């Protein structure tokens with residue numbers, strides 16, 4: 108445990124100090140008893156746009172990007188997104204209500220839209236280097 112803690116401290120120290128330190132020297136054993144001599148520094152934490160601000164859309168009917176973390180649980184029992192974005196809670200939570208297209212004719216939520224992150228993706232600014240492509244409009 109002690110070794111683990113000092114490794115964690117070392118890695119934390121390195122990331123705080125040098126940004127993206129590649130590796131750190133360590134001397135620990137894996138669960139399979141293999142010697143581990145280097146540890147990768149943790150990835151940079153994602154940073155999201157200013158809280159409470161929507162991101163401008165780039166094309167009509169684009170599912171708007173999520174300007175905050177997207178790790179709210181979506182399970183059979185609970186939809187963490189609807190706790191802020193459902194039509195009855197949105198105003199109170201200062202969030203935009205789901206689009207009318209996500210509702211049934213009687214105004215109830217249409218469960219075909221239940222899995223929000225199928226269409227909406229979070230936007231953070233720690234993106235990997237963009238890979239070139241030949242797509243044109």
Ligand code: HEC
Pocket residue numbers: 158159160161162170171172173174175176177178179187188189190191192200201202203204223224227
């Ligand atoms: C704690 C409340 C809260 C939760 C939970 C939450 N959001 Fe949000 N969301 C906000 C707020 C506040 C904004 C910024 C105001 C706005 O544009 O709605 C926002 C913005 C958005 C937007 C941009 C809307 C636009 O018009 O551009 C999308 C899309 C979105 N959220 C999707 C989601 C999804 C998907 C989840 C679940 C993974 C989720 N939100 C969970 C509060 C929340």
Ligand code: HEC
Pocket residue numbers: 167168169170171186188189192203204205206207208209219220221222223224225226227
């Ligand atoms: C099948 C794809 C899809 C799913 C699933 C989906 N959305 Fe959307 N959402 C869209 C599209 C597309 C739009 C943009 C509608 C338009 O402008 O025509 C949108 C718009 C929105 C908006 C902006 C509404 C506005 O008035 O600006 C919010 C907020 C939102 N969705 C939240 C959610 C949440 C929360 C969930 C899950 C409970 C969800 N969406 C599930 C595709 C989806």
